[in-house]
Amino acid sequence: MKKRVLISDIAKALGISVTTVSFILNDKAKEKRISDAMTKRVLDYVKKVGYKPNQLAKSLRTGQTKILGLLVEDIANPFFSNVAKYIERQAYDAGYHIIYCSMNNDGQKAKELIQMFMDRQVDGFIITPSEGLEDTIANIRQNNIPVVLFDRYIPTVDTHYVVSDNKKGAYEATKHLLENENKRVGLISLYSNQTQMRDRLEGYMQAMDEFQLQSYIKKLQLGAPEQDAKDQILEFIVDNKMDAVLFSTNYLAVSGLKALKEHRIPLPRMAAFDEHTLFKLHDPSITVVSQNIEQLTKELIQTLVADIAGRSKELRKITIPCELIIRESSIVTLPEQIS
Template identity: 60%
Template sequence: MKKKILISDIAKDLGISVTTVSFILNGKAKEKRISEGLTKRVLDHVKKVGYKPNELAKSLRTGKTKIIGLVIEDISNPFFANIARFIEAKAYSRGYRIIYCSTDNDVDRTIALVQLFRDRHVDGYIITPSEGIAETIQSLLSSQLPLVLFDRYLPNLQTNYVVSDNVKGAYDATAHLAEQGYKRIALVTLYSSQTQMRDRMDGYMRAIDTYKLQPYVKKVNVNHDEQAAIVDFQSFLAEQQPDAVFFATNYLAISGLKAIKQLDIPMPAVVSYDDHTLFKLFSPTITAVSQPIEAIADELINILLNQLDGKERALKQVMLPSSLLIRESSLKK
């Protein structure tokens, strides 16, 4: 078994002190007025012998693990998957690693996962909060742990967050359908009081009011039994006969498209909040409200790293604009 290289081995090989090697490896050569020549010599030798620092020992010494906990709703959803990918790349470029997990919007699971990250002493948290975890988030805030929420926020807590303008995104989607001439525009949404769902409902209702139309709202629950939700939605289609449907999430849209296909009826106009890889492959292609994923990731990682570096004390509450990607499914034939 190959012997692990220690800082003391490097110091002995080069005939210098362990302290000097440590300063160089921790980026303090200039601060300690160590010459560029000696710094290069040490770094070249480190590369040659394949020295790897003991991260556990380093975290105990510095009080930092250089790890960020990312708690998201569903890593299989393209919106969250792409956010995670961008955050991971941006964190890595700044010397941090990401541990992430999915909560499936389950309160008990969310609480358990946040506690797991606390036990592992991650340096900061990026969280899409489930309903019912205000106490858990307040505990992180009370412990003065760096934290930023995204996709939604908790109205009764003063936290950093990054969200998109859900009201305008939903308004624009509904207005687009109205301007295409559709009169019976339905909203299919969740049983949820989360801010992003509440705001999408608000945007829909504002547009319905603007265009003097009648609202048709169907709330469903797909967390437990998708087929039951599909059957429920099919009954809604048969009873209300909407000529256009705005789905408040992309996974609701996918379930809704399955329901329409199973019924074998003419497809109403369709718009989804949040794009999905499948929407460009479906026939007709599906119109979607697209959130600015990379901009969200940029804001999240910058806010968190500024907290970790002690540069940000004031709350940062950011709302970014979405855009409507008009495709075949919403255009009047």
């Protein structure tokens, strides 16, 4: 096996001190008044022999690993996979690498993953917190590790967060369905105390109250088997003779579409939170409340990097508007409504 090139090997080969090589490799040549000719000589040799710095040793010197921990609900969900893609790109541009994983709304798993990242001394965290993580997030803060919450926040823990305006997004989607001559408009959501779910419920209720119409709400257990979810969604839509439905997540909407197709039941007018690959391809195409992923992730990285650098004067609590993307499922005349 080829021997790894060390700084001492470079110094010996060039007949200079290890300290001089170290200063040049750490961009301190001008500060230490090392000549341009010597700097070029060292850098050319480094390139020639393929020297790679020891990242562990570098992190011990600088106090930074240049690694960020990203913990999301489910990396397989198209929304979170897109988020990860943008965060990885923007973090790289800022000089950082990302380690990411899914928590699957499992509080114990989330705590273990966060502790693992802390043991690896990541420079900061971006977390979509599951329920029951209040003490864990507070502990990160107490250890002076920068953290930004994303998608939802914890009201009892004072920290940076970047979220979407879920209440207004749900209000506008519900209002759109109501304005298209739908009287019986339902919400299919989850039993959850997470802020994004509460806000979506509030937005739906605001629109229903504004139109002075009865609300129809179905909540499913978080993490319920898909077949159970499909059965409950189907029963809710059929028994209540829904004209239209707002789904609070994209995966609930997918379960609903599957259930209706399997039983050959006409699709009520519908809208869903968050894009999904299926929604543009489905016939009719599905109306969505789309979160601005590019803007969300830009704010996330800027907030976290500023905190790592010690430039955060105060906590940043940022809310980004959603966009209602109207497609065929909420406006076309479908074959016939459920009777």
